[in-house]
Amino acid sequence: MSETSKIEIRALRKSFGSNEVLKSISLDVAKGGVVALIGPSGSGKSTLLRCINLLVVPDGGSVRVGDTSFAFGDGSKLPGVKTLARFRATTGMVFQHFNLFPHMTTLQNVMEGPVTVRRMAKADAEKLARAQLAKVGLAEKADQYPATLSGGQKQRVAIARALAMEPDVMLFDEATSALDPELVGEVLNVIQQLASEGMTMVIVTHEIAFAREVADRLIFMRDGIVVEEGPARQVIDNPQEAATRAFLSHFHRTGALPPANAVS
């Protein structure tokens, strides 16, 4: 698997002060693979996700995405600002609270990465941005400001914004946790569509039924370690560890995805 893996994490460690959040985590994501990270809050899953694009800089271990790899810990130099920026441009990230730029229209939000980071000509960036907005079903919202959109629409714009950088991998940090229940489906549908197109993705989620449906691998974390890992359906339907069983007992694990509301 490691030959074809798109993301390779080895012995990753991270502490915030005296709080050890990640205790030697290793993780592989195959090209085109979808990995779901689940676990109780404080388990380190969001920190792990943020270490993949180095939004959080690890204390030890190594991170490789595609051909770019970084080692951390004793004797290794922290990557510089420019190196980090170039690296992050190849990974897309979607946040729990959308983090859209409120002073820009939807279209400008999606154009921002291509124009500022990739130095793309405005006209080309606009064409690309409109295509991405169309892809998430929001072509007609191009000239509106984020404040006028619903939560589900905001998150779809955020996905379009990340896709406009044409990233190799997409990282989702609890992308539906801040949404009203009736808006969750429209965002999950977009993520599912990306999965079916072969996008490599790591998804931190509490939507167990969704993870079962979309992810091919599932990782259950608790207290900074990987407790259980395996094919998503197998882990969810037949967890081996007591801690996994206890956590999963809080969720409906199967059944249909939440219905997608008609795209407005």
Next chain:
Amino acid sequence: MYQWDFGILWSYRWLFLNGLGVTVGFTVVIVVLGLVFGLFGAFGSLSRFKAVRLTALTFIEAFRCTPILVQLIWFYYALPILAGVEMTPITASALALSLYGGSFYSEIIRGGIISIDKGQSEAGAALGMTPGQSMRRIVLPQAIKRMIPALMNQSIIQFKNTSLVSVLAVPDLVYQSQVAAHDSYRPLETYTAVAVAYAAILIPLTIIVRRGEKRLAVSE
């Protein structure tokens, strides 16, 4: 009962106008220079490097926590003795007022920048922006909107603070009115007219600021 006679001031009109010109010109200079110092102070106090942060904080607190009148006198009378730096009254007072204003602008600018949600710069970073790019493109455009009312307010205070330069014999509006008052033996009329002149310039400005605040409140 005191007999008001404002007519007598007419013969000093050129003196007043000269003084007003100096006051307005001074304000423009110290607001612009003050904003430059303010930018350095704000970014310095947000720097990754401790030495830069400490330098910026020392500057801010030194000028924010001492009276401007003392600073003016100190710049003109103490600097030549201590550092051998001779300055004209105009240079000394422009510098003191700019640094004094800059210390307050620093805090306004710094406050505006840190009031922007951390998720905004994170989103910029996740797109591949350098910290400088995300500051310019994402954080500052939002922060400036929040800073404007406070910056305008501080600039209004700066306009009035220019009246203190008269202690160094800079011929501003207050200094010229002292001349007129001594000459005419009409200090009540003179200083009343001066107060009216300051208010006549500032009240329209405050109305503009208040309108701006309302518009910002709507757009957020």
